[in-house]
Amino acid sequence: MRTSLLAAMATALTWAGAAHGADIELWYGNTGPTEQAILAQCQTFNASQEAHRIICIGQGTYEVAMQKAIAAYRSGQTPALIQFLAEGSLDIILSDAVVPVQGVLPDVDFSTYVPATRSYYETSKGELYAQPWNASTLVFYTNQTQLENAGVTKTPETWEEIIEAARKLRDAGSTCPYATNAEPWSMFEQFSARHGLPIASQDNGYSGLDAEYVFNTTFFVDHLRNLIEWRKEGLVRIPADIQAANYTQAFASGECAMIENSTGAYPSLVAGLKDKGEVVTISLAPMYAGKERHNTFVGGGALYVMKGHSDAELEAVRAYLNFARQPDQQLAFSAVTGTMPVTKDALDSVLAMEDGATKYPTAALGIESMTFPGLAHTKGIRLGFYLQFRQIWMEEIQKAFNGEKEAQAALDDAKTRGDELLRRFEQTYQGVTLP
Numbered sequence: 319m320r321t322s323l324l325a326a327m328a329t330a331l332t333w334a335g336a337a338h339g340a341d342i343e344l345w346y347g348n349t350g351p352t353e354q355a356i357l358a359q360c361q362t363f364n365a366s367q368e369a370h371r372i373i374c375i376g377q378g379t380y381e382v383a384m385q386k387a388i389a390a391y392r393s394g395q396t397p398a399l400i401q402f403l404a405e406g407s408l409d410i411i412l413s414d415a416v417v418p419v420q421g422v423l424p425d426v427d428f429s430t431y432v433p434a435t436r437s438y439y440e441t442s443k444g445e446l447y448a449q450p451w452n453a454s455t456l457v458f459y460t461n462q463t464q465l466e467n468a469g470v471t472k473t474p475e476t477w478e479e480i481i482e483a484a485r486k487l488r489d490a491g492s493t494c495p496y497a498t499n500a501e502p503w504s505m506f507e508q509f510s511a512r513h514g515l516p517i518a519s520q521d522n523g524y525s526g527l528d529a530e531y532v533f534n535t536t537f538f539v540d541h542l543r544n545l546i547e548w549r550k551e552g553l554v555r556i557p558a559d560i561q562a563a564n565y566t567q568a569f570a571s572g573e574c575a576m577i578e579n580s581t582g583a584y585p586s587l588v589a590g591l592k593d594k595g596e597v598v599t600i601s602l603a604p605m606y607a608g609k610e611r612h613n614t615f616v617g618g619g620a621l622y623v624m625k626g627h628s629d630a631e632l633e634a635v636r637a638y639l640n641f642a643r644q645p646d647q648q649l650a651f652s653a654v655t656g657t658m659p660v661t662k663d664a665l666d667s668v669l670a671m672e673d674g675a676t677k678y679p680t681a682a683l684g685i686e687s688m689t690f691p692g693l694a695h696t697k698g699i700r701l702g703f704y705l706q707f708r709q710i711w712m713e714e715i716q717k718a719f720n721g722e723k724e725a726q727a728a729l730d731d732a733k734t735r736g737d738e739l740l741r742r743f744e745q746t747y748q749g750v751t752l753p
Contacts, residue, residue: 340630341371342398342638345387347380347619351585352452355654356401362650363641370634372399380619381705384410387624391415396624398635401451403619404438405503405708408523408700411447412747416622420445423636426643434613434688435660438698439620441753442524448620449639450660452651454582455614455684456508456603463596464492464575473599476607477544480576484553487575493552494574497565498545500556500715502708504578505545507615507699510538512603512687514612516695518740523701524694527744527752531736534729541606542725546718556719572596578603580617581680584656600680602687613692615699618657653677658684700752702743707736 346356353376360374377383380403390396391413402410410416418441420428428436428446432453439448460473465483468490474480484495498505510517515536520529548554560568566583568574570590579587581600588598605611621642623635641647645664652659652668658681659665668674668681675682701707711732718728 339369340628340634341373342627342631342634344372344374344399344401344621344638345377345383345397346374346401347377347383347403348401348452349376349378352582352655352657355651358654359642359647359651362647363638366641367637370637372634372638380406384705388413388415391624391626394626396626398624398627398631399638400622400624401619402448402622404616405507405699406705407438407447407620407698408702408704410622411753412702412750414625416447416624418445418447418753419449419621419623419639422623422632423449423639426640430661430663432658432660432662432665432685432688434685435616435658438616438700445753447753448622449643450616450618450620451642452582452618452655452657453616453660453684454580454618454657455616455688456504456578457581457680457683457687458601458603459569459577459579459583459587460599460601461569461572461575461591461596462599464572468492468575473601474576475601475604477541477604478607480604481548481553483576484548485551488552492575494555494560494568495553496548496576497555497560497568497574498578499565500712500719502711503617504580505715506533506538506711508578508603509541510536511615511696512605512612512690513537513609514693514696517699518695518701521694521697522699524697524752527702527740527747527750529701529740531733531740534726534733537606537609539726539729542715542718542729546725549719558719580656581684582618582655582657584680585654600683602683611690612696613690614687615696616688649678652681656680701740702747703739707739710735710739 356374360372364371377386383400384402387400435450435453436446440446468486470483470486474483480496487495515538517533518529518531520526523529545554557563557565561573562568565577566586569577570587591598645667648659648664665685668678714728714732717723718725
């Protein structure tokens with residue numbers, strides 16, 4: 319109700335009494351600064367023309383938005399546009415509830431999109447199913463003030479350097495040298511991508527529905543063991559160990575000194591610390607020494623066009639998608655949220671600015687992280703029921719952190735349970751060819 323009211327207020331002032339064509343709804347799954355940026359963009363679009371009106375309605379999370387949209391599709395009452403997260407792309411692409419965005423916008427040159435921002439949403443032929451919107455990736459945040467007070471003068475770049483710095487921070491009195499949320503996107507998926515490790519066979523699912531999970535056979539097993547041991551030493555903390563029980567808040571409050579988090583978390587992480595005079599640096603997510611760096615995955619979400627809408631409504635959809643793609647709209651979004659520009663012209667405009675790094679501190683770094691040399695399995699994750707698998711993975715990893723299972727056993731069990739989901743998904747779409 320709260321976000322619906324905000325959406326209504328965001329459009330009412332600029333729309334009262336105006337003659338217009340189609341009204342369309344956009345459902346999104348964000349809160350915080352990203353929600354504010356979405357509502358601001360919706361308001362700006364409505365104020366910029368009188369042909370159409372968009373009503374942007376928050377659903378709280380991507381998962382809730384997806385569930386409601388599929389239910390709405392079955393009842394014939396869908397929003398025209400839905401924002402959905404990258405990692406769930408296969409579910410929505412095969413749901414028969416959406417149409418490829420390139421078919422809706424046949425005259426748009428989608429080659430202008432930064433390749434790294436579109437990999438989750440494109441077909442094997444390179445055609446986009448969705449228009450990238452709020453793109454993010456994983457980066458490394460350090461409270462440089464705390465590090466320097468502990469005698470650490472160089473920002474750590476490797477896991478070995480992180481642990482060396484963590485010991486100095488602990489010895490200097492820090493109760494949280496490094497924090498992780500112990501969730502798959504940051505701790506597992508992005509780690510696997512940049513270290514060149516497959517999560518599943520068949521190129522993480524891009525090459526076939528008969529994929530199987532393989533993460534329990536990769537170097538990630540060693541990384542999980544290390545994290546568990548480092549936690550015992552008081553060097554690594556998970557949400558159960560910190561006051562806020564939220565690793566983003568723990569860093570933002572100064573409780574924790576080092577954290578891997580999304581570029582999109584930048585506003586939340588940095589503002590309070592800057593107000594206290596503390597210096598925060600952002601850099602590429604750490605590697606193990608001697609390992610070759612590959613690209614990180616794009617995170618965030620994209621806009622899908624749902625089926626079942628009139629020509630007038632589709633014209634409104636085209637108008638909004640064209641509007642959101644404009645460089646000035648991308649940069650306005652990026653300035654508020656820390657997400658990255660998704661088209662080359664918008665990114666180039668940032669790089670050309672004398673103060674671009676100050677205005678858009680995560681833009682160039684995030685794109686750099688996503689454009690390291692890639693492999694077939696670092697394009698993304700295209701696996702069925704993947705959001706459900708994430709819950710399984712978290713359950714098993716928590717057991718490993720709690721000492722209920724060894725790291726290898728927890729990952730083996732997550733693989734077994736995950737493969738059961740994959741086989742169910744494969745059976746559901748038996749005979750379907752991946753687009």
